[in-house]
Amino acid sequence: MLEIWGRPYSSNVIPVIWTAAELGLNYKLKLAGGSFGQLDTAEFGKMNPNRMIPAIRDGDFCLWESHAIVRYLSHSYGEGSLCPKDVRQRAVADQWMEWCGTRAFTPVIQMFFGTVRTAPEQRDMKTVMAHVEEASRVLSILDAHLSTQHYVAGDSFTMGDIPLGAVAYRYFNVDVVRPSLPNVEAWYERLTHRPAYQAHVMRFFGTNPEEWQALEIACASEGD
Ligand SMILES: N[C@@H](CCC(=O)N[C@@H](CS)C(=O)NCC(=O)O)C(=O)O
Structure with missing residues (x-):
């Protein structure tokens, strides 16, 4: 297995x-x-x-x-x-996966580490908001792309949506004010209807390191 x-x-x-x-x-x-x-x-x-x-x-x-x-x-x-048969559609899915790693992942994870993974009294909200600004600026590129199609590689869900979809959950659920990105928001909303996304991505991750740690420990029942 x-x-x-x-x-x-x-x-x-x-x-x-x-x-x-x-x-x-x-x-x-x-x-x-x-x-x-x-x-x-x-x-x-x-x-x-x-x-x-x-x-x-x-x-x-x-x-x-x-x-x-x-x-x-x-x-x-x-x-x-998940893997498009069409070579060009597959290449576009690959492109957005790469883009997730090179552009979107880091600012969103920094938003996440600066808040959820940092004790409230130690948070530097000025730096966090700079990461929010950078994440939103980068995601505005995805927003423009999604203005004419439902998913990153066309009108069907593919592997290209997966790394970005996981990042999007962090982006939208850290407790900060963020600018509107209507097409990314609509795409994220589509993802939230997928049972596998609900089960494995949309998991409450806590609001501070103690809550996070408790959730991690509770995961022990899910694996070997
Ligand atoms: N580029 C690698 C990064 C892997 C990575 O950074 N993994 C982290 C967790 S997200 C890790 O192993 N950290 C040590 C740990 O969790 O104990 C990938 O996408 O798989």
């Missing part, structure tokens, strides 16, 4: 679990990273020499890097659905 190694609240693991759920795959969640440890073991080092999550094992095949895993699962099990 497919093994997904990671923790269900990790920003890079969520897209992998969401992909597996969209594809209806049976998988075993092997809890690793953060308080679950495992990254220093010899077994994990053989799977991912970077000692980072996510990593997967599919039979005798191991893979790391979240976007590579999303692609591998989509190509292997979602040809014609």
Whole structure:
């Protein structure tokens, strides 16, 4: 059975679990990273020499890097659905996955770390708001793209929506005021109707480090 190694609240693991759920795959969640440890073991080092999550094992095949895993699962099990058959549509899905990693992920995660993962008395809201501004500026590029289509690679949901969809949940649910991005908001609203998104992305992540930690610990029941 497919093994997904990671923790269900990790920003890079969520897209992998969401992909597996969209594809209806049976998988075993092997809890690793953060308080679950495992990254220093010899077994994990053989799977991912970077000692980072996510990593997967599919039979005798191991893979790391979240976007590579999303692609591998989509190509292997979602040809014609998550993975478009049309080469150009697939390239556009790939383009937005890359763009998520190079442009959108960092400012949104910095918004997240500056708030949810920082104790209220230690928060530097001026810096957080600079990250909000940068995230919104970058996402305005996606907003323009989505003005003529429902999803990033056309009018159907593909793997191209997955890393960005995971980032969007963080962006829209950190407690800050953000500018309006109507097309990104409409696309996010579409994602919120997907059962796999509801189950694996739309998870309350707490409002401070204590709540976050408690939620992480509670995840222990979800995996091995
Ligand atoms: N580019 C990598 C980044 C992987 C990464 O940064 N993983 C973090 C979690 S999001 C990690 O392993 N941190 C150590 C830990 O969680 O213990 C990917 O997309 O898979």
